[in-house]
Amino acid sequence: MIKKGLTSLAVFFLYLVSLLPFWLLYLIADFLYVVIYYVVGYRRKVVQVNLLNSFPEKTEAERAAIEKKYFHYLADLLVETIKAITLSEKEIMRRMFLVNEDLVPNYFKQNRNVIIAVGHYGNWEWAVLRTSFICPQHRRTIIYKPLQDKAADAMYIKVRSKFGVTMVPMKATLRKMIEFRKELSLTVFASDQTPIREEAHFFTQFLNQPTAVFLGIEKISTLFNSVVIFADIRRVKRGYYRCTFVPLVDEPKQAAEYEITRAHVQYLEKVIREEPPYWLWSHRRWKFKPDNI
Numbered sequence: 109m110i111k112k113g114l115t116s117l118a119v120f121f122l123y124l125v126s127l128l129p130f131w132l133l134y135l136i137a138d139f140l141y142v143v144i145y146y147v148v149g150y151r152r153k154v155v156q157v158n159l160l161n162s163f164p165e166k167t168e169a170e171r172a173a174i175e176k177k178y179f180h181y182l183a184d185l186l187v188e189t190i191k192a193i194t195l196s197e198k199e200i201m202r203r204m205f206l207v208n209e210d211l212v213p214n215y216f217k218q219n220r221n222v223i224i225a226v227g228h229y230g231n232w233e234w235a236v237l238r239t240s241f242i243c244p245q246h247r248r249t250i251i252y253k254p255l256q257d258k259a260a261d262a263m264y265i266k267v268r269s270k271f272g273v274t275m276v277p278m279k280a281t282l283r284k285m286i287e288f289r290k291e292l293s294l295t296v297f298a299s300d301q302t303p304i305r306e307e308a309h310f311f312t313q314f315l316n317q318p319t320a321v322f323l324g325i326e327k328i329s330t331l332f333n334s335v336v337i338f339a340d341i342r343r344v345k346r347g348y349y350r351c352t353f354v355p356l357v358d359e360p361k362q363a364a365e366y367e368i369t370r371a372h373v374q375y376l377e378k379v380i381r382e383e384p385p386y387w388l389w390s391h392r393r394w395k396f397k398p399d400n401i
Contacts, residue, residue, distance in 0.1 A: 115259040122263075126193035130347055133187040141183035145176070151390040155179075158389050162315035177385040184346060189233050192267055197241065200271075204231070204238040205344075207352040211337065212242050216292050221334040224353070225299035225325055225372040228388040229379055230341035232298075233268070235351055239296055239339075240271030247293040248273040251281050251324070253301055278324070285328055295334070297325045299372045302393055310366065311398045314373050315380065318398050326368040329360040336360060336368055338375045343386055 125133075144150040155178060159171045166174075195203075215222050224239065226232050236250055250273050255261040269275050276284045278301075285295070301322055303309075308320035329336050336357040342350045356371045357363055380387045 119259070119263055122190055123193055125187075126190050126195075128191075130191070133191060134184065134346060137183040137187045140186060141180045144183065145179040150179075152179075154392060155389045158393065159384075161317050161394070163384070164316065174384045175389075178387075178389050181343075181385050182390065185231060188231055188347065192233050192237060193263075195234075195237070197271065200234060200237050201241065203347055204234045204349050204351055206238055206242075207350060209242060209353075211353045211355070212294055215335050216243055216246060219292070221292060221332055222294045223325055223329050223334045223336045224294065224296045224339050225336060225356070225376075226296060226339040226341070227300045227376040227379070228298065228391065229376065230343050230386050231349055232339075232341065234349065235339055235341050236268055236273075236296060237271060238351065239294065240273050242294060243292075244272060247288055247291045249284070249288070249293055249295045250275050251278055251295060251297045252276070253278050253298070278322075281324060281328065282331075285332060289332065295328070296339075297328075299325065299338070299376055300393070302391075302395060305396055308396065310369065312366070312370055312373055314377055317394060319373075319394060320396070321369055321373055323366075323369055325372060326360075326363075326366070329357065329368055330363070333359075333361055336372065338372055340375075340379060342379075342383070 125136075128136075145152070152175070155175050156171070159166075159174055163171060163174075212222050226235055239248060239250075242248065250268055252264075252268070252275055254277050255264065265275050273296075274284075303320050303322050307322075310323055311318045311320055313319070314321070325336060328334065335355065338354040338356050340352045340354050342352075344350050354375065356375060357368050360368055
């Protein structure tokens with residue numbers, strides 16, 4: 109009962125914080141940056157190792173600049189994620205500008221299902237919310253990896269699905285896709301989730317190192333003949349983003365084995381290399397190598 113009470117109190121506190129105006133939230137973010145970077149040093153060693161392995165060609169000073177800018181952005185991302193709790197449709201449409209929204213409806217007109225691959229780059233949470241408004245007459249599904257903290261997981265589900273999308277746990281993907289097979293659907297997958305050791309069956313080069321990758325996008329797109337596109341999210345300025353849908357695979361059944369997986373991984377790497385600070389560098393992405401399996 110005590111834990112449940114504390115959890116409810118924390119959720120209510122986050123709701124109150126989300127009501128604050130953006131200018132005040134970014135002042136809080138500036139303070140958080142100082143705390144997590146200079147005072148706490150949150151996962152700085154993880155970030156430094158990830159950057160060194162990913163960009164060995166860069167100087168130490170260049171990597172240090174990326175690290176610092178990343179942590180400043182991470183603080184912004186934290187308050188923007190909280191703001192998503194109460195962010196309106198109008199604000200989402202204004203702050204996450206979708207360049208070519210007509211791409212998905214055009215595929216639907218061809219009776220084609222669509223898979224969107226999105227990396228943990230830029231504000232992916234706002235991008236997920238933005239997809240809620242694409243063809244609302246059709247099913248829009250978000251494939252997600254449940255959080256270990258049940259209360260936090262429940263809150264994320266509520267926020268992500270508040271505009272009508274269907275949330276599906278990763279392990280239930282195939283079952284749900286079969287259940288929805290008679291409907292035209294738009295399905296969003298995170299393209300850079302880390303498999304657990306027992307499920308790491310495929311490795312590809314990503315940011316200069318062999319990286320375990322889920323094959324879910326490839327398997328589902330091939331099975332249901334779904335077009336695969338990539339959500340290229342770019343930060344325009346503080347609190348504003350531009351998202352462009354980039355077609356990757358039009359005919360998945362004709363693709364060679366692992367071609368689809370390499371396509372979305374390589375495109376994400378391209379985005380990261382162009383603007384490194386906006387990827388989730390504090391994530392322990394490379395927990396193991398092929399020789400550890």
